[in-house]
Amino acid sequence: MISIKxxxxxxxxxxxxxxxxxxxxVETVSGQFFSNTGMxxxxxxxxxxxxxxxTEMLSLTCAGPDVSYPALASLSAFITAKIFGGDSYGGSxxxxxxxxxxxxxxxxxxxxxxxxxxxxxxxxxxxxxxxIFSGIMYGPLKASNTVxxxxxxxxxxxxxxxxxxxxxxxxxxxxxxxxxxxxxxxxVFFLLRYTIFGRGLYAIGSDKVAAExxxxxxxxxxxxxxxxxxxIAAIGGFMYTCNVGAISPSxxxxxxxxxxxACTLGGIRPGAGLGGLFNVIIGVVLLIMIQNNLLxxxxxxxxxxxxxxxxxxxxxxxxxNSLRSHSGIKRLG
Amino acid sequence: MTGKxxxxxKKSMNNPVFRIAVxxxxxxxxxxxxxxxxxxxxxxxxSIFKQLSEYGILALAVFICMVSxxxxxxxxxxxxxxxxxxxxxxxxxxxxxxxxxxxxxxxAVACLSVFVIGCICGALxxxxxxxxxxxxxxxxxxxxxLILGISTVITKGQAITGVPSEFTKLAGIRFWIFPxxxxxxxxxxxxxxxxxxxxxxxxxxxxxxxxxxxxxxSGIQNNLDLLKAYMISGFLASxxxxxxxxxxxxxxxxxxxxxxxxxxxxxVFGGTNPNGGQGNVVGIVLATIVLQMVATMMNMFHNISxxxxxxxxxxxxxxxxxxxYIIDNRHVTRR
Numbered sequence: 001m002i003s004i005k006x007x008x009x010x011x012x013x014x015x016x017x018x019x020x021x022x023x024x025x026v027e028t029v030s031g032q033f034f035s036n037t038g039m040x041x042x043x044x045x046x047x048x049x050x051x052x053x054x055t056e057m058l059s060l061t062c063a064g065p066d067v068s069y070p071a072l073a074s075l076s077a078f079i080t081a082k083i084f085g086g087d088s089y090g091g092s093x094x095x096x097x098x099x100x101x102x103x104x105x106x107x108x109x110x111x112x113x114x115x116x117x118x119x120x121x122x123x124x125x126x127x128x129x130x131x132i133f134s135g136i137m138y139g140p141l142k143a144s145n146t147v148x149x150x151x152x153x154x155x156x157x158x159x160x161x162x163x164x165x166x167x168x169x170x171x172x173x174x175x176x177x178x179x180x181x182x183x184x185x186x187x188v189f190f191l192l193r194y195t196i197f198g199r200g201l202y203a204i205g206s207d208k209v210a211a212e213x214x215x216x217x218x219x220x221x222x223x224x225x226x227x228x229x230x231x232i233a234a235i236g237g238f239m240y241t242c243n244v245g246a247i248s249p250s251x252x253x254x255x256x257x258x259x260x261x262a263c264t265l266g267g268i269r270p271g272a273g274l275g276g277l278f279n280v281i282i283g284v285v286l287l288i289m290i291q292n293n294l295l296x297x298x299x300x301x302x303x304x305x306x307x308x309x310x311x312x313x314x315x316x317x318x319x320x321n322s323l324r325s326h327s328g329i330k331r332l333g
Numbered sequence: 334m335t336g337k338x339x340x341x342x343k344k345s346m347n348n349p350v351f352r353i354a355v356x357x358x359x360x361x362x363x364x365x366x367x368x369x370x371x372x373x374x375x376x377x378x379x380s381i382f383k384q385l386s387e388y389g390i391l392a393l394a395v396f397i398c399m400v401s402x403x404x405x406x407x408x409x410x411x412x413x414x415x416x417x418x419x420x421x422x423x424x425x426x427x428x429x430x431x432x433x434x435x436x437x438x439x440x441a442v443a444c445l446s447v448f449v450i451g452c453i454c455g456a457l458x459x460x461x462x463x464x465x466x467x468x469x470x471x472x473x474x475x476x477x478x479l480i481l482g483i484s485t486v487i488t489k490g491q492a493i494t495g496v497p498s499e500f501t502k503l504a505g506i507r508f509w510i511f512p513x514x515x516x517x518x519x520x521x522x523x524x525x526x527x528x529x530x531x532x533x534x535x536x537x538x539x540x541x542x543x544x545x546x547x548x549x550x551s552g553i554q555n556n557l558d559l560l561k562a563y564m565i566s567g568f569l570a571s572x573x574x575x576x577x578x579x580x581x582x583x584x585x586x587x588x589x590x591x592x593x594x595x596x597x598x599x600x601v602f603g604g605t606n607p608n609g610g611q612g613n614v615v616g617i618v619l620a621t622i623v624l625q626m627v628a629t630m631m632n633m634f635h636n637i638s639x640x641x642x643x644x645x646x647x648x649x650x651x652x653x654x655x656x657x658y659i660i661d662n663r664h665v666t667r668r
Contacts, residue, residue: 065470114651118658123404123470124607127594128650135643142638254590257474264471302490309479313461316471 011267011319012282019286022293030296037165037172044174046288048243049259050181051236053280054188055229056259060268061205061275062225063115064122065260068107070252071133072230073237076103078143080152080238081247087149096152100238101231107133108230112223134253143249148241156242177239184232189277191228201225205273261308262287265315287311349604349657353619360626368633379510381625386518387412387577388592389621392599393525394569396617399600400529401562402542402609403462403469407477408570409592411454414484415447415574416584420493422446427497436499447571454480455567456560463559484586492585493578501582514576518621521569526614528565538562543610591643598650599624604657624649 027033052069059066077100083089084096107129114125137143148156158176165171192198200221203211212218241247266283268275290311294304364372371377391408398405422443426432432439454476461472506513529535537558541548549555578584601607602624603616624646631642 114655118655119608120654120658121404121607124597124601124654125651127597128647128654131591131594131643131647131650133647135640135645135647138640139638139644140641257478260471260474261478270468270471302485303482305478305485306482309475309477309482312475312478313467313472316467316475317461317465320465320467 011265012279014318015265015267015282015286015315019282019289022286022289026289026293026296029298032168032296033293035165035167036163037168037170040163040172040174042285042289042292043178044172045292046284047175047178047181048236048240049255049262049284049288050281051184051232051239052255052259053262053284054184054277055233055236056256056263057268057275057277057280058188058201058225058229058232059122059126060260060263060270061273062201062222063205064270065256066111066122066126066226066229067256067260068111068126068130068133069229069233069236069259070255071130071137072104072107073233073240074143074249074252075133075137075237076100076107076234077237077241078137078141078247078249079103081146081148081241082141085146085148085150085152085241085247089150089152091151093151093155097235097238100234104234104237105227105231108227108233109223111230112226115226116219116222130256137249143247145249146247148245148247152242153245156245175243177243180235180239184235185277188232192276197221197224202273205275207273258287258291258308259284261312261315264319265312267319269320350613350616350619352660353603353616353623357619357623357626360623360630364626364630367630371633372630375510377629379507379512381622381629382510382515383512383580384628385621385625386512386514387573387580387589388595388599389518389618390521390569390573390576391592392596392603392617392621393521393614394566394573395596396600396603396605396612396614397525397529397538397562397569398469398473398566399597399605399607400542400609400612401538401559402545403559403563404473404597404607405458405563405566405570406470406473406593407454407458407480408566408573408596409589410477410480410484410586411451411567411570412574412577413584413586413588414454414480414487415451415571416578416588417484417487417493417586418450419443419447419575420496420578420582420584421487423497423500424493424495427499428495436497440500444575447575448568451567451569451571451574452564453567454570455564458567459560459563462563463556481586488586490586492583494583496578496582496584498582501579504576504579514580517572517576518618521572522614522618525565525569529612529614534558534561539610539612541609542606594650595624595646598646598653601650601657602653606657606661607654 023033032038052073055069056066080096080100080103083099111126111129114120115122155176159173160176160178162171162173192201196216200211200216200218203214203216204218204221208218237252240252244251262283263275263280264283265286266279266281268279287308290307291304294307295301299307361373391412394408395405423439426439427436458473458476461467461476462469503513529538537548537553540551540553541555541558545555577588599617599620600612603613603620605612605616627645628642631637631645
């Protein structure tokens with residue numbers, strides 16, 4: 001009895017229920033959802049967003065939202081692609097990958113430095129750095145769309161496996177890059193659960209002063225978390241660029257809203273020390289599902305923003321209130 | 334009691350305003366030295382005052398939310414929705430000739446209905462933040478997306494153009510170097526100044542922002558005051574939307590999304606504490622003018638692409654945050 005009550009106090013339950021209901025709705029209309037191709041397409045569509053979700057989760061858990069990652073991801077992917085994206089580079093994919101990660105980490109360090117040193121809202125700090133990153137990309141570097149060649153393009157089109165729907169005969173490929181997502185999630189899972197860094201991240205999120213008094217090096221942990229976040233964001237940008245097969249600097253911009261929404265939907269509260277990988281996954285998958293399948297339900301594309309907005313609002317209201325009843329604390333302020 | 338609190342607030346506020354005033358003079362001197370005979374001219378200042386009202390008003394809208402301890406990220410979308418409704422309404426009535434009364438009456442009706450829309454959007458934010466306790470950033474992020482969606486549905490993703498000239502010619506009215514836009518901004522600023530400093534609602538908003546728990550225990554109805562604050566913010570956003578459609582004679586659901594960052598920059602520049610509880614309308618007005626002066630100055634260098642401005646704005650935001658923080662903390666420790 002108690003455990004059932006507990007289950008219905010959790011945001012995750014509702015998110016999964018909504019996702020299932022939506023899936024059933026799409027399935028009944030189109031018959032394309034609960035099939036092997038449908039699932040592979042969903043995995044492929046949410047791949048990059050899952051990576052960005054990790055960045056956002058790290059930031060949301062310890063301090064607050066990070067809105068600079070799309071600019072940072074675009075900037076680092078752009079620089080990497082400019083260096084390694086040509087025909088002349090035919091070497092290993094690991095070098096551009098690591099270079100991209102390093103650029104992202106440097107960008108993340110700027111966020112981390114300011115966030116660790118001062119007690120500013122992360123939203124405002126990252127708005128500032130976001131403007132700097134995108135300014136650098138368009139101003140001095142004169143970013144524009146270019147098609148990729150060589151190793152990066154090959155890596156982007158490599159498949160892990162492909163499936164064929166026996167009913168419709170449609171084919172769907174899962175890119176090799178999906179492995180990166182799995183490895184990243186395993187690494188972050190390990191970091192969050194079994195290291196002082198991970199435990200400290202949650203401690204800082206729930207109460208910074210208490211974390212400091214109990215001996216966590218809060219400044220160091222905050223700095224590390226943003227650096228890691230920057231590196232992960234760069235990986236996301238790298239994956240996106242390889243996958244599309246072209247440098248398109250403006251594509252990712254504005255995506256921060258969707259990811260923040262996905263994380264909140266999944267049950268992560270900004271700066272509350274709450275959040276896990278599972279929350280990111282269900283939030284991202286639900287939002288991507290809705291975005292990709294509205295057309296299947298016969299709803300015009302320009303209704304997409306209304307739906308996303310409404311879902312964010314309803315989701316946050318429900319999750320805030322379920323959290324309050326869950327913890328049993330009546331918040332006054 | 335209230336008198337003393339007023340003096341204390343004033344004391345801590347005097348500082349940033351003074352700082353910006355110094356900065357403004359410095360920017361003026363730099364401008365006239367770097368570009369002699371081009372910067373300190375009537376025409377240049379006329380263009381400065383013409384451009385700043387839109388985001389000056391948006392900054393005021395963000396300001397009141399920031400003072401109350403939150404933030405309003407939906408202002409630009411509210412402004413765009415209002416601009417779209419205004420543009421569509423006017424081109425359907427005056428533009429196609431089927432209306433009763435005079436064009437002036439139609440414009441007045443349109444303005445009023447747009448104000449109502451702004452207030453409704455603000456009330457939605459206020460309800461979410463106050464009554465439903467959603468963190469302001471998330472609530473306004475979501476409502477911004479929703480409002481963007483509504484605008485997109487209204488326009489079907491297109492831009493609104495062909496706003497009747499009876500309305501857009503109002504933007505050309507000028508008194509010496511001050512266009513009509515600027516007077517709207519000035520009126521908004523004066524009214525906001527009076528609201529924030531001379532009314533109990535204003536003082537309570539500061540209190541909620543500095544310590545919402547203490548505000549509850551001292552008998553302030555947070556929910557109601559937050560609702561009012563966000564409604565004012567929505568109203569100001571609608572004013573900004575009207576001005577923007579008047580000046581540009583077109584409107585788009587996602588027009589000027591970078592204004593969000595810019596209006597936050599203005600607030601921080603003007604000495605508003607991003608954690609709430611501190612800020613000054615005079616600072617906002619001066620910050621708006623200074624930043625527009627800097628922008629105009631950068632525009633005068635033709636070889637610098639406009640994207641360099643993003644770097645400057647971002648860097649300025651971070652630098653001002655840190656400078657304000659250091660100065661405030663020094664002040665506290667000295668006392």
